[in-house]
Amino acid sequence: MSEPILAPIIKADEPCFSLDSRIPQPEETQPLLKHKNISKTCINPETCTDNIEIKSIKKSIEEKTDEEKIQDLLNWKKWELSEKVEIRRGNYGLGVFAKEDLEKGETLFFAPPEQTIMITMAIEALESVITDVDDVNEPLDCADTLSLFILFELRKGDESELWPYLATMQKEYTTPLDYWPMELHDFLTPAAFDFLYLATADYVDSYKKLQKILEKYNVEEEEFHRAYSIVTTRYYYNDAPENHPDWFISGLGEGDCGALGPIFDLWNHEVKPNCDWEVGEGGAMKMTTDESIAAGQELFISYGVDENVRMAQTYGFTFSDVSKVEENIYLYKDEIVDACVARLGKAREECEEIASNALKQTGDEGGHIDFNCGIESFVLETVFDHDNPEDDDENAKTARLYRGALFLIYRRREHLGNLLEEIEGANWDEQFLYHKEMATNIARAEQVVVEKCMKQMENFALGFERNA
Numbered sequence: 001m002s003e004p005i006l007a008p009i010i011k012a013d014e015p016c017f018s019l020d021s022r023i024p025q026p027e028e029t030q031p032l033l034k035h036k037n038i039s040k041t042c043i044n045p046e047t048c049t050d051n052i053e054i055k056s057i058k059k060s061i062e063e064k065t066d067e068e069k070i071q072d073l074l075n076w077k078k079w080e081l082s083e084k085v086e087i088r089r090g091n092y093g094l095g096v097f098a099k100e101d102l103e104k105g106e107t108l109f110f111a112p113p114e115q116t117i118m119i120t121m122a123i124e125a126l127e128s129v130i131t132d133v134d135d136v137n138e139p140l141d142c143a144d145t146l147s148l149f150i151l152f153e154l155r156k157g158d159e160s161e162l163w164p165y166l167a168t169m170q171k172e173y174t175t176p177l178d179y180w181p182m183e184l185h186d187f188l189t190p191a192a193f194d195f196l197y198l199a200t201a202d203y204v205d206s207y208k209k210l211q212k213i214l215e216k217y218n219v220e221e222e223e224f225h226r227a228y229s230i231v232t233t234r235y236y237y238n239d240a241p242e243n244h245p246d247w248f249i250s251g252l253g254e255g256d257c258g259a260l261g262p263i264f265d266l267w268n269h270e271v272k273p274n275c276d277w278e279v280g281e282g283g284a285m286k287m288t289t290d291e292s293i294a295a296g297q298e299l300f301i302s303y304g305v306d307e308n309v310r311m312a313q314t315y316g317f318t319f320s321d322v323s324k325v326e327e328n329i330y331l332y333k334d335e336i337v338d339a340c341v342a343r344l345g346k347a348r349e350e351c352e353e354i355a356s357n358a359l360k361q362t363g364d365e366g367g368h369i370d371f372n373c374g375i376e377s378f379v380l381e382t383v384f385d386h387d388n389p390e391d392d393d394e395n396a397k398t399a400r401l402y403r404g405a406l407f408l409i410y411r412r413r414e415h416l417g418n419l420l421e422e423i424e425g426a427n428w429d430e431q432f433l434y435h436k437e438m439a440t441n442i443a444r445a446e447q448v449v450v451e452k453c454m455k456q457m458e459n460f461a462l463g464f465e466r467n468a
């Protein structure tokens with residue numbers, strides 16, 4: 001959903017590596033990284049080395065203006081869209097704006113399930129493409145299935161029934177973290193690097209499942225990536241189908257799958273939005289105002305993400321006004337072990353063992369400090385609670401936990417300070433200015449929480465120490 005700013009474009013004659021090279025290797029997931037080699041990725045090594053031009057069977061379609069495309073979309077179905085709003089291009093691509101003053105609680109949009117793009121529609125359409133479970137490397141989930149469906153619909157061009165919708169989609173999606181160039185890895189915070197890993201792994205996973213079909217239909221990576229991004233930046237949760245072919249897999253219950261909602265998905269995101277949305281019976285979409293809104297204002301919903309790092313991962317944008325976001329400070333095992341050694345005076349091996357055992361019980365890398373400065377780390381709690389003297393009371397334990405966490409965030413402050421200096425001081429090629437802004441916004445958002453939590457946690461620690 002971000003404005004298209006280009007990441008490296010994959011060309012057939014560039015040196016190429018396997019798709020896996022885009023996924024950082026395990027040792028690279030450690031925080032505070034060293035510079036990585038510059039690398040370009042390429043889907044099909046044979047076509048890279050032989051410099052073969054892949055035959056494109058995409059239709060070229062007469063380009064319409066934004067206004068014409070929006071009009072086609074509005075005429076496509078009998079939408080229940082309030083006359084008090086308009087769709088137009090704004091600061092964040094297309095968006096929805098108030099034409100008149102709006103009151104709190106007004107319904108602005110309603111779409112019954114049949115006007116949304118449901119997974120059942122995608123499965124049905126793909127049954128002629130996927131005839132056997134062996135046509136895919138692994139069963140497809142909802143996002144994979146919708147991506148493949150959208151890809152083929154895009155190829156049909158204006159012969160697709162969905163064309164009035166698809167024609168409004170942005171042309172390129174190149175900046176989300178799944179296309180973050182390797183030479184810029186060092187400019188990411190440790191958390192952003194983790195999110196990059198997740199974003200890339202999800203994308204590559206999807207590509208690999210579909211590889212045979214993509215190759216059969218000569219789908220270039222860029223083409224697949226666009227369809228995939230259209231889906232993942234617009235997908236809203238919806239129920240999984242009751243019956244489906246063997247090549248499809250998803251959760252069984254409510255909200256375990258997803259759908260696309262034309263018009264609904266033109267609302268842009270704010271952490272504190274002025275509109276609210278609801279998925280009703282069978283996947284119907286409803287949009288209402290959450291406050292009174294003056295004419296001319298843009299209408300926003302929340303996509304359910306509050307952190308710059310998560311917005312970057314899923315939607316390809318970040319807020320530069322970092323007071324708007326609610327970033328977390330993610331903690332990692334190595335840092336916790338350092339805090340254990342420094343604060344408790346224990347041997348590294350012992351700290352390692354305690355932390356590793358605690359980590360085995362949790363799914364995450366070590367936990368986090370949330371934007372309210374609450375410590376959400378089982379590992380940190382375990383480490384600082386471990387092997388306490390018998391006369392140790394709850395106040396002393398809590399104080400020790402805060403001191404341990406403070407050690408971590410002082411270090412993180414130093415790291416973020418250095419990182420921001422490096423970002424500022426580096427020589428950025430013009431094509432990467434968007435990346436610079438994104439890396440800065442992610443680091444600054446975390447820095448704000450670090451500064452706030454330092455003061456707050458000092459006070460907490462002192463209070464508990466006094467009562468111990």
Ligand SMILES: C[S@@+](CC[C@H](N)C(=O)[O-])C[C@H]1O[C@@H](n2cnc3c(N)ncnc32)[C@H](O)[C@@H]1O
Pocket residue numbers: 001002003092093094095168169170233234265266267268269270314315316317318
């Ligand atoms: C569901 S679409 C919204 C419609 C989109 N603006 C369009 O032109 O089609 C989500 C995408 O919109 C953009 N977007 C939404 N909210 C934004 C924001 N607050 N700042 C920057 N971009 C935003 C991002 O590109 C995001 O991936």
